[in-house]
Amino acid sequence: MPDSARSARRSTRLNSRVGAWSPILLLAAGNLAASGAVPPADSGGGTAPPPVAASPITNPGMVLIPGGVFMLGSDAEDAWPAERPAHLVKVDRFWIDETEVTNAQFRAFVEATGYLTTAERTPDWEELKKQVPPGTPKPPDEVLVAGSLVFTPPSGTDAARGIEQWWTWTPGASWRHPQGPGSSIAGKDDHPVVHVSWEDAAAYATWAGKRLPSEAEWEVAARGGLSGMTFVWGATPYSESAPQCNAWQGVFPTSNLATDRFDRSSPVRSFPANGYGLHDMAGNVWEWCSDWYRADAYAKSIREAGGKAVENPKGPPDASGAWNPNSPGVPERVIRGGSFLCHPSYCSSYRPSARRGNTPDTSTEHQGFRCAWDPTMPPPRSR
16 A cells, blocks of 8 residues: 555544545545555456355345355455455355445435434534544634545646545535535436445444445355455456446546446446346445454454354454554444445455455545345345
8 A cells, every 4th residue: 555545544534524624634535545556366266156045035125145155355466465364254144235225215214314424414523533643633613514525536646645636525515415515416316325424324224124234244245156256247357448347447546538437426237246136346336344444354363263264254343453554543444345436556446355444434425335134133124
């Protein structure tokens, strides 16, 4: 990861809410900034997706993922450390949404509950200062306003500067106004909802009678039954001329050729489903998972399992177990799947093994979620 991205992650929470303040400008997006290294294809061959057993339980809009033992992570030569080592997990069967939660679905939740997202609330400095280094001065009141981070393509880039060149803290940006005041989601009911924090995603999931998937569940679902493959569609490299998912084509972050027809989010189901019938498990928008993020989670869980398959891993039990060496002392939740901003020159997080962390109250223009459900829970709300 570039040094600029590492340093950008240190004051994530405060910046995610008041990013216009120059001393800590736009650091939250550093959690989603890409590594300069491009992981190569995983070794090993893939297998056809296993048949999904029939179930008497039907959840419209959700897909049953069979339980079993699966290989997660990557030992590819240039895989990021957080993806290592590849290891076996045993996961019980569960259901997961076919698509990311859409604007229409999230609107139904808001209309039913009156919920205000993190991006729509005025920041509380007394809460924010608990998450930043001691002595950090209070931002001016005029910048302690509701808002979120919006992608703003620069005309050029300066290698000496970081992600603040293309992320803009925008007062008034929210799920209703993805690019800020004056923008809207009119005609975009089938796009994934964005500018939602982990807290927002968890609130929706609870209302829907569901939950967020664990990151192990998420990766099992994303792989679609293909073991050892670099991508959710198999081993074929990502193609800018015939994109397999909504990502960046051209020169990041200045020129998006939009060969895939989309310069930002795309309607769900715009790209072929994976082997389990799930859409957008690669690209479009990042997806929140339930786990607290720990960079060495795989190595730690393998040690604790004593060489056996790790059973239903859930990550650290609470925030005290979260750990990211690039943002020490700031607990983060797992995000998966990459987004429309991923490009091999900077970010290839549309690979199913790629994993990152982000603070629970951070919202951005390329971050959404999908939900999961299992038979230990009451029936979910009808969509």
